[in-house]
Amino acid sequence: MRAKVQVFLKPGVLDVQGKAVESALHGLGWARVDSVRVGKTIEFDLAETDRTKGEAEVKAMCEKLLANTVIESYRIELA
Amino acid sequence: MRAKVQVFLKPGVLDVQGKAVESALHGLGWARVDSVRVGKTIEFDLAETDRTKGEAEVKAMCEKLLANTVIESYRIELA
Structure with missing residues (x-):
């Protein structure tokens, strides 16, 4: 499956x-x-066919590496 | 409307x-x-209600500022 975080x-x-970015866009009109x-x-x-297992695995990756949960939130999409 | 690029x-x-990121994930198991x-x-x-106009405007922002179209591609979603 393809995971998107x-x-x-x-x-x-x-x-x-x-x-x-906002002030640059304003500056450009x-x-x-x-x-x-x-x-x-x-x-x-991700080499996983079970959706539930896959989601749990990606969630663990987010908590451990991909996001700094003190200041960042994350959204997971599986396709 | 809310635009997502x-x-x-x-x-x-x-x-x-x-x-x-890939080697870090591999390293973590x-x-x-x-x-x-x-x-x-x-x-x-974006303060625009017309979907077609809004999409054209966001596309122009991507071409001009948000993406470097030589090496980057972009996807626009409007909600």
Whole structure:
């Protein structure tokens, strides 16, 4: 299965990269853009056919390596 | 509307960050993980109700600022 993990800073944590993108877009004339957040996406193949097991495994990867759960939240999608 | 842009390195372009995550996951015991790619996600609010216009606007932002189209591809989702 193909797993997709999206990691974002939690609401309330200052997203400086998002702020930078926002002011760059404003500077280029897109003034109607607001609340920009920048996150990262990690996609990978996982040799597992059982959806439940796969999800548990990806969740463990997020908690241990892919996300810093103090300041970041994550979303898992399996396809 | 809320726009979500996903930017990934094009296939064939070496993804060093992906390779680093892959070897870290292997090192932690997840040997069944393969083909890791790391990309970025940019989410923002756009004050536009027309879907077609909104999509064209976000596409222009990608071409001009959000993605380096020489080495990166992007996907747009509007919600």
